[in-house]
Amino acid sequence: MNRQHITVGLDVGTTKICAVVADTSGKTAEILGFGVSPSTGLRKGIVINIDATVDSIKKAVREAEASSGIKIKSISVGISGAHIRGLYSSGVTGLRGKEVSGSDVKRSMDSAKAVYIPLEREVLHVIPVEYVLDGQDGITDPIGMSGVRLEARVHIITGAVSPMQNLLKCCEKAGFEVSDIVFEPLASAHAVLTDEERESGTILIDLGGGTTDVALFKDGSLRYASVIGVGGNHFTNDIAVGLRITASEAEKLKKTTGAAYERFVDDAEQMEIIQAGGQTRTLPRKYVAEILQPRCEEIFELIKEEIKKCRGCGIAICGVVMTGGASQLNGFDKLAEAVLALPVRSGCPGHINGLKSELRSPVYSTSIGLATYGYEHEVKDAAYAGKVSGLLGILTEWARDKIRNADYFNFNNRKEGGMLCLKSRR
Template structure:
């Protein structure tokens, strides 16, 4: 495989570190691109907590395991990769930029687009933070708003509304250092909520107004799309690992056993017409030291549901605080 036809991504989550390698093929007649997954590997995460590196040595070992397994499947050695970034250190804000058109004939060029985006990016942030995304929402040309692509239009004043996503500089440096020690160069940092939204949301959902809630291991990413553009994003400091911990405490079992129980409860058994669903599980089946039968309903209603209610309540309060809860008629998509 040629280098310019291969793309790769590494998702450094709190629960799993996943590496994916894909080959991009171009149809020369239609100029359409297709993507073929040629390598993927996911390993249990170590050294990462709530999206941040807490032990570089352990994190490097985890990334090495994930990358090498994906490389073996693909038959290709990675040199560059996109890195998914998430965690409670992620913040966002909307920003406005304005510039005068530089061309004498008043035709807007790509250079003008870059200048107005740079103007929107020039916001006051603490030295401990850095911008990882500047996402244009809409442009305004001479007072006429709602413009998606102003290149080639005529005007004297260009404005842009953008959505900025920023991250903790130390957290970013630790992630880059971890990946670099594996021998992989960072192509670009991508907010995990944005990546998930691009994977699962339809254009119609984005246009009408939609919220993506991506429940990760240590945190939950929130991405809100209004009129086709990312309008708000945030991170909730609770995730699926909290559910696992609750089960471990409630059942007095190990984290490993609790994770297996959680996954088992999430699966619906296929039963024949004459079979009845069994409402209990034996925790010894999942690696517990002693045999104990527990009602599935009790676990779901008494342990899992309260934690999920907490997550979704925090998401609702977050959206209400941002004053966008009434701008999402397409509802919520959960991953």
């Protein structure tokens, strides 16, 4: 019988903390259990209260342990927030042999990574975008090709040191080792985008409670990303202030009667609200939509600015996939389609074994992606390594390369180096 290989994804969100346990020993990942607890120690995706966050992490993980029957020691945690930035870089190497080898690729990647990163920032991911061999661009796998000059073009994702350190501190104080720290849109994309969407130029919008992540995927990799500090909590606050009701009543109204656009609501429809003090009032349902519409339009204006920047990079966009809890607001997808002038679909995790119906919701895209993210790359890396040995037919050299360049075989979207530096700085 196969030994289980367990991975645990921990999404430390502004409104909830969710731990998902997956068995990744088979050909496909299987979800074994999960735990969720409300999050009170974060604002706009960033830890502002360590003790509250540690408590919520413990609760979520304990619940995940109980539902999966597995003792959790190490977790893969997601990070987001407006401090995340992306930059492009490239590095060149001359080829030593006639054919490109793993070590040539490693040297070109190392040279691309040699960019100035301010002390207060840390590298999260180094994502290969393409290789250029003797002027020929668009190469995704140069190994075994002939040439004299290899250039690697990479997308480097960085984050501010202190929010990252505080997140790690919370996980460690809760008693868990952090095996991986992953930029959240990469994880969400894993759970909701199809391979075709990732190839053809798709924008993923993750509308959470405190942040909205906008990420463009093209040719299989993340090409642009930005985090906007507005999310579903702002909708709730607007309703609470506009109707003079409590935040919990506003949250309930938003989910049951809210709409992104006032025309989506019939003029005759009525709703009941409970005001502070306990009095019940009957009002037109339209009132909630009238409050929410300007906020939705504001978010879409900010998203449009980000999409303009993507188009400025010369990348054609085929469509938009919306995920995250706040994307469930009634009519949000239709408004998105109208404002962004792009086809829009809702993204829910779905195709994973053992996925319970409660987890088939845009709220859990990030946590499920985190639990399966590293695993899927390992599978791809293994397949890639097999191809290299087959192509070259020189097994010994490949084995030597693989050992020497173990990092390189974490071929796509994996964090490199950054976490170690971060740990040593603490």
